[in-house]
Amino acid sequence: MFATVFVFAVENAVARIVCEGTFDSIPxxxxxxxxxxxxxxxxxxxxxxxxxxxxxxxxxxxxxxxxxxxxxxxxxxxxxxxxxxxxxxxxxxxxxxxxxxxxxxxxxxxxxxxxxxxxxxxxxxxxxxxxxxxxxxxxxxxxxxxxxxxxxxxxxxxxxxxxxxxxxxxxxxxxxxxxxxxxxxxxxxxxxxxxxxxxxxxxxxxxxxxxxxxxxxxxxxxxxxxxxxxxxxxxxxxxxxxxxxxxxxxxxxxxxxxxxxxxxxxxxxxxxxxxxxxxxxxxxxxxxxxxxxxxxxxxxxxxxxxxxxxxxxxxxxxxxxxxxxxxxxxxxxxxxxxxxxxxxxNTLADSTEDGAASEQWSSATIFHRGGERGEPVADQSLPFIWNGNTLFSIESTVANAPRLLVLDEDYVLNDPNITFKDRYLSTLFQQFGPPGIKANLTLHFSSGAALQLPAIQWDTPQAGFTDFIVTPENVKTDLPIPFEYKGLDKLATVKARLYNSTYLIDEWTQWLGPLQQGRLTYQSHWDFNASHVMVKSSVLQAVLAAHGAAVLTFEFYPRMRANSVNFTLDVERPPPPPAFLAV
Missing domain, CATH: 3.20.20.80 (Glycosidases)
Structure with a gap:
């Protein structure tokens, strides 16, 4: 079915542009x-x-x-x-x-x-x-x-x-x-x-x-x-x-x-x-x-x-x-x-695909926990989706100095995994060492894209403060919270739960998987930069409208319980009435 051409009469609207040269018409x-x-x-x-x-x-x-x-x-x-x-x-x-x-x-x-x-x-x-x-x-x-x-x-x-x-x-x-x-x-x-x-x-x-x-x-x-x-x-x-x-x-x-x-x-x-x-x-x-x-x-x-x-x-x-x-x-x-x-x-890093999972793993980053609760450095086996390709080489760059890793010494191949040996990882990570990006690895394959994987030592991030009182005056602007990220300076998501155990926003998310229940939406409800996490005004207003305290859980990568920070938002409460003494 075709729309009828609309004949529009506009004064002086005639084909008056004449071009020099030719036009190579193409389909x-x-x-x-x-x-x-x-x-x-x-x-x-x-x-x-x-x-x-x-x-x-x-x-x-x-x-x-x-x-x-x-x-x-x-x-x-x-x-x-x-x-x-x-x-x-x-x-x-x-x-x-x-x-x-x-x-x-x-x-x-x-x-x-x-x-x-x-x-x-x-x-x-x-x-x-x-x-x-x-x-x-x-x-x-x-x-x-x-x-x-x-x-x-x-x-x-x-x-x-x-x-x-x-x-x-x-x-x-x-x-x-x-x-x-x-x-x-x-x-x-x-x-x-x-x-x-x-x-x-x-x-x-x-x-x-x-x-x-x-x-x-x-x-x-x-x-x-x-x-x-x-x-x-x-x-x-x-x-x-x-x-x-x-x-x-x-x-x-x-x-x-x-x-x-x-x-x-x-x-x-x-x-x-x-x-x-x-x-x-x-x-x-x-x-x-x-x-x-x-x-x-x-x-x-x-x-x-x-x-x-x-x-x-x-x-x-x-x-x-x-x-x-x-x-x-x-x-x-x-x-x-x-x-x-x-x-x-392309060969691709594998990662969590199960919506019922409660934590998320990925082969796109080599993570190791350091800090006071650091873990011993051990082999790490990361699965990849090979799509018919083979590994050509792995280059590790530390402080702008690249070197080729050696097969069977720094890493081994056990399909579909690449296992990075503790011998190599110990040159990057320490059990109680400080957080940060320790190396950047480039994986080259027989065809397709090269994969760039950072090696990151992480610890639980630390907020500059962990509670805030919401008032009718301060809900009009976003709330910036200073953060020391301690690893990857990136926020994954935010969970918002009222003290009565219901979710602050989008209660229907209770029907989603564990990694999505009660979570908020990027830019509408939260944002971040290199030094702060921002709680949007819309979240503060939701707390004020709920007339009760809410706990925000800031979740970081890797997404696991140990890599999250709780933050309390509460409403301003009137002082208690004066006590009367019995006569």
Whole structure:
């Protein structure tokens, strides 16, 4: 079924851009293949109200040189237009902003990268389809004017440039989807009316929320479409794992992988001949456990490659920092992604996959407990998922001095394990030694990514204070708590329990596994940096509303009972009434 083309009459909206030179028309499938793997320049041009408002520096040519050198082939350039556009008809976009977008597009393509430009947070800032006050007539007029002007501005760009009308459009009903389908037709009319090479340019169409289910259920391709087109959806599933919600720090079971495969196969099965772009995928890196994270990245990218999807990483997933000489926070994840995108098998660190587990282990880090309760240094056997590979070498770096470990002396192989011998580990760890990162190991295999494993001696972290009185005045701001991490300076999750043994927030988590019950959500309820753990205002307000004390349990890696710290939040209580003496 096809949506009817919407004929929009706008004064002087005629195809008036004429380009010099020629345009190498390409099928959408060729464009999509050229994007893979791709990177989103997020939190920059889409920031509100301007490019640097969310803390990133302006995009420069070296940004995209870094992207290209890292192995990416395409860029999705999210752009928010609302705050650079007049608030009434004729909805004029600021010329300086149009020129800035054009300049960034040229930076991208000059580095040999294909690019998709969109309207990003405008999906809620200007075109909120689900708003109770939505004015679809105004939306349609403004949407035409927006894309007519963008189409004019970029009309003569090469076939390396594609347009995506709207990021994650709001709504969840058939009515909302019908209006989105209408906006797609208006978008196509606008860019074609603008002229230039736009009639042959690739366009990228998605469903409500860029959700795969909505794409399958309600997207209708505009009737008589002449532009080559690809479909798109976003993938952040399972959300509790990718967002570090409710203590979900494990992933990789057969059921986990089957669910991911079913999600992708449903889209491919519904659109067997269409080019498909996963316009965003990724997860929170800072609080996640690397073994689980590496397995997720490998499987999502590998499954995308199998289904011929172009995979576009959202920038916060591996914390790209524009202009940084060392921009990738997790180089192993990046290496895994690049190999998986070409179908090359990666060896992976194994880790806990059982949702009924009460502690979490991982082969992505060599942990040893030191301090006053330190344990004797002993052999450590770490299992790996080999995927047909063999170990080539292990390099251990201490104080910037690398050395190759010796097989049968420093480590032995006993499939599927690598056992690090106490002979070697004793050069790094001491039973009662101080905490810290003692070495960085790089494991090289016959193919695929090299795995970088830190060797960390840990002890139970120490909070600067362990109780706090909540009042109506101090719940308005977050609570920073000084912490000495004593090992890995990273918080895994936070459990919040009232003194009556119920959970402070999300009581329903009682039905989850032991590692998730009563746990809070990263950024919504807690955060951390190199010296502090932050309890969010929302948690303080929940304690105040409960009129009782709560115990927060801060849990660190490795996730085990001995590596957690309790913290008490209580409410301000009135003084007891005066005592009366009997006469």
């Amino acid at each position: 959408a499938i060729t464009f999509t293949a050229a994007l893979h793997p791709g990177w989103n320049a997020g939190n920059t041009m889409d920031a509100i109200p301007d490019e640097t408002a969310w803390g990133n520096p302006p995009l420069v040519n070296s940004t995209f040189a870094h992207v290209k050198n890292a192995g990416f082939n395409g860029v999705r350039l999210p752009v928010t237009w609302t705050h650079h556009m007049t608030g009434e008809t004729p909805w004029t976009v600021d010329n300086q902003w149009l020129q800035r977008v054009s300049n960034v597009v040229d930076m991208i393509t000059s580095n040999g990268l294909s690019v998709v430009i969109n309207a990003h947070h405008d999906s809620w800032a200007s075109f909120d389809l689900a708003s109770p006050n939505a004015n679809y007539t105004r939306y349609e007029e403004q949407f035409y004017r927006l894309w007519y002007q963008v189409g004019e501005n970029l009309a003569c760009k090469s076939s390396m440039v594609a347009f995506e009308p709207l990021n994650e459009p709001s709504g969840n009903t058939k009515k909302h989807a019908e209006e989105l389908n209408k906006l797609h037709a208006i978008f196509l009319q606008a860019i074609n009316d603008a002229g230039g090479f736009n009639s042959d340019r690739v366009v990228v169409l998605g469903g409500l929320g860029d959700n795969a289910v909505n794409l399958i259920q309600w997207l209708e391709i505009p009737e008589n479409i002449t532009n080559p087109y690809a479909l798109t959806f976003h993938y952040y599933s399972p959300w509790d794992f990718t967002a570090s919600a409710w203590g979900k720090t494990i992933w990789g079971s057969d059921a986990d992988k089957a669910a991911l495969e079913a999600d992708f196969e449903a889209v491919r099965g519904n659109s067997s001949s269409s080019p498909i772009i996963v316009g965003e995928f990724g997860m929170e890196v800072r609080p996640s456990e690397p073994g689980a994270r590496w397995k997720w990245f490998d499987h999502v990218v590998r499954t995308g490659h199998k289904n011929m999807f172009a995979m576009m990483l959202w920038d916060t997933s591996i914390h790209f920092v524009a202009g940084s000489p060392n921009p990738w926070e997790d180089p192993t994840a990046l290496d895994i992604l690049m190999n998986a995108s070409q179908g090359v098998p």
